[in-house]
Amino acid sequence: MIRRYAFTMIELIFVIVVMGILSKYGAEFLAQAYHNFVFSKINNELQSEAEMAVETIAARLQYRIKDSVIGRKSSDGNFTAIQSASGTQYNILEWVGSDEESFRGKTVPQWSGIIDLDDSNATYLSSPGTNTNEINTTIVRLSHSSGTDINDSALYFIGSNSNQNQYGWSFTDGAFVNQSKAMHPIQTDANNSVFIPKVGSFSGEDVYEYYQLAWTAYAVGITDWNATGNNTGTLKLWYDYQPWQGEDYNTSGQSQTIMENVSTFQFRAVGSVLKIQVCVKSDLVEDEKYSLCKEKTIF
Numbered sequence: 001m002i003r004r005y006a007f008t009m010i011e012l013i014f015v016i017v018v019m020g021i022l023s024k025y026g027a028e029f030l031a032q033a034y035h036n037f038v039f040s041k042i043n044n045e046l047q048s049e050a051e052m053a054v055e056t057i058a059a060r061l062q063y064r065i066k067d068s069v070i071g072r073k074s075s076d077g078n079f080t081a082i083q084s085a086s087g088t089q090y091n092i093l094e095w096v097g098s099d100e101e102s103f104r105g106k107t108v109p110q111w112s113g114i115i116d117l118d119d120s121n122a123t124y125l126s127s128p129g130t131n132t133n134e135i136n137t138t139i140v141r142l143s144h145s146s147g148t149d150i151n152d153s154a155l156y157f158i159g160s161n162s163n164q165n166q167y168g169w170s171f172t173d174g175a176f177v178n179q180s181k182a183m184h185p186i187q188t189d190a191n192n193s194v195f196i197p198k199v200g201s202f203s204g205e206d207v208y209e210y211y212q213l214a215w216t217a218y219a220v221g222i223t224d225w226n227a228t229g230n231n232t233g234t235l236k237l238w239y240d241y242q243p244w245q246g247e248d249y250n251t252s253g254q255s256q257t258i259m260e261n262v263s264t265f266q267f268r269a270v271g272s273v274l275k276i277q278v279c280v281k282s283d284l285v286e287d288e289k290y291s292l293c294k295e296k297t298i299f
Contacts, residue, residue: 168243
């Protein structure tokens with residue numbers, strides 16, 4: 001007679017209990033592991049994108065003309081000096097930037113930043129070491145296809161007294177009225193080392209030895225707010241517009257997207273030091289949201 005062995009009732013019950021425990025907690029463990037993976041992936045992506053966003057803005061702000069920085073309300077266009085732009089209503093950061101690309105040049109600066117006061121007069125300013133032809137080439141390459149060039153540029157004299165109303169931010173007030181504002185519109189001729197006033201003359205104006213050349217202003221802010229219903233928008237950079245010619249970022253500037261799904265863009269100033277913050281949001285799983293912020297201080 002052949003004996004056949006089988007599981008006992010206790011062994012069967014034990015196996016059933018173990019399988020029940022594994023099915024319950026194993027599934028939860030796998031779900032949690034997947035959730036952690038998604039969370040880590042999204043977190044790393046947001047960390048990288050937010051860092052890129054603040055660094056992109058900071059790279060431009062580093063070469064700002066500090067007196068020119070303002071906060072603007074996109075709702076009505078009103079603006080104030082950055083030190084007074086408190087509250088969430090001032091949601092556009094705007095400034096005039098010096099032409100750092102031409103100043104670095106290929107091997108030497110394309111504009112020297114120095115005016116020879118003894119060799120200048122009301123009709124032109126002499127800037128030894130400057131090559132306006134090369135400056136023009138650089139500006140044309142950086143601007144859009146409609147043809148911004150050196151004749152759209154302006155000089156800012158370092159040491160001159162100016163406030164936020166001196167840069168053309170009110171648009172019509174800055175449109176080639178005269179040379180009496182902080183930005184002095186210039187043009188060039190065959191002499192590559194002189195600047196000629198584009199309007200009026202330098203007669204009666206305070207001309208300083210050191211200057212910065214600017215060909216564009218910049219603006220940063222969120223557009224398309226809450227277009228998808230998740231309380232986020234697109235963070236954009238506007239450039240290639242000249243407030244001293246009566247232009248504004250919204251109608252004349254070119255725009256580039258810095259980052260999408262931005263929930264917050266904030267800025268504040270302490271003296272001439274700026275601090276910016278960018279917060280981004282992501283839907284990790286259904287009914288769960290994750291937000292991350294990055295900050296940067298620019299001296």
